[in-house]
Amino acid sequence: MSVLVFVENNQGSFKKKTYELINYAAEVAKRTGGDTTALVLGQADDAALAALGNYGAVKVLHDSNAAFNNFGTRAFSKAVIAAAQKTGAKVIITNYDVEGKSIAGYVAAALKAGLVSGAVDYPVTEGGFTVKKTVFSGKAFANITITSDIKVVSLVPNTFPVQKTDAAATVEAFDTGVSTNNVTVKEVNKVTGAVPLGEAELVVSGGRGLKGPENWGIVEDLASALGAALACSRPVADAHWRPHHEHVGQTGGTIRPNLYVACGISGAIQHLAGVNSSKCIVVINKDPEAPFFKAADYGVVGDVFEILPKLTEAVKKFKAGHA
The missing domain is CATH 3.40.50.1220 (TPP-binding domain)
Known part of the structure; x- marks a missing residue:
């Protein structure tokens, strides 16, 4: 299965949870006989994008539209859908965080895809596509089988250690065709000082x-x-x-x-x-x-x-x- 992973762009740099997510997507692709494409929205240089191959991305689709420098659920979700349609992705993976959860739900609804939100393990692919996730506010786990053609999974950060190689990804400019003209960013307040x-x-x-x-x-x-x-x-x-x-x-x-x-x-x-x-x-x-x-x-x-x-x-x- 072709796997698409949504990569959160932090002003041209990427966090540890992003590398973990790409690792995860690459392993899912390996288990399902596909390859991994990463989608990056907003401004970032080609060297940083190619380096995502160190973590398992084979190709990086990049829409450098500066309007994507600030997150918006609808625009970002539509961009993910456009990338999924371009690549024919059967598995779409995001982080289980504020951005990732909002995108996963929107995309799953739009594509009529099954969604497992809060995955904590790799999917079991023998005879289906079953993913382990947390339930009841983390007090228990459940194994959820997705039967739809397209599958959406959001991964809990810090579930797996990050693995790095010397591989590089192919970077391709990609116009998602998503209009951001109806959104105006008036103010951005950033948290500084504390270690995340x-x-x-x-x-x-x-x-x-x-x-x-x-x-x-x-x-x-x-x-x-x-x-x-x-x-x-x-x-x-x-x-x-x-x-x-x-x-x-x-x-x-x-x-x-x-x-x-x-x-x-x-x-x-x-x-x-x-x-x-x-x-x-x-x-x-x-x-x-x-x-x-x-x-x-x-x-x-x-x-x-x-x-x-x-x-x-x-x-x-x-x-x-x-x-």
């Missing part, structure tokens, strides 16, 4: 052991010293101690950092589901029976209020000595 959680190599996370939002400074200080992103457990987000976008776990984000430091988190199975692909997990908890210690590479039994300030100071001294 899904892209972070280092993450420091806090749980109910911090006892309240007023104590979060010690977690922020450690994260700042390490250059890490901040995260939290679900009870913390539900109590409004921290914003929900920092929540990791089955019902929150899934992350795959090199280092995950869990501070005052007991380690419920729902939380572990979102972080257990971390390369190294460090757990700090005063309860020696906390379940999280079983998943930890390194564990520290102690009070986070005593340990975190000392750890932060040690990190600062180490960095100062190796500047």
Whole structure:
């Protein structure tokens, strides 16, 4: 089956989740005997586009219309449909995020295609096309079989590690024929400063052991010293101690950092589901029976209020000595 993957263009650059998505699309194409075409909308240079071949794209269709530099569900979805019709794609793949989910639903409805939103594994293609996804807010999984001719899948970011090769993709200019004249962008407000959680190599996370939002400074200080992103457990987000976008776990984000430091988190199975692909997990908890210690590479039994300030100071001294 020919596979089309929608690539999110971040002002001419691409995020880790995009490379993961192309990897995924390439594997789906391999399993179904097809090839992978990536669609990029908005301005980007040919070198960056060709480099998408490093991750499995055989061809890149590029509509450089500057009007695509800002996302709009209808225009972007129509562009994906145009690309699917050009390539004869039978599988269309997006990320399971704000952009990807809105496009997947629109495209599936327009093409009368079956949709699996929130995929967490490769499709089983023997005798059909069955995809595993999360259900009930991440509390369980379901295997969904798509029987329609065209299939749409959105992948949960950070499900798989990114694989890179030396291959290059063929870049082809593509006029989607989509009119954007009826859309005017009046203002763009961008979030700056914080390390995006899904892209972070280092993450420091806090749980109910911090006892309240007023104590979060010690977690922020450690994260700042390490250059890490901040995260939290679900009870913390539900109590409004921290914003929900920092929540990791089955019902929150899934992350795959090199280092995950869990501070005052007991380690419920729902939380572990979102972080257990971390390369190294460090757990700090005063309860020696906390379940999280079983998943930890390194564990520290102690009070986070005593340990975190000392750890932060040690990190600062180490960095100062190796500047």
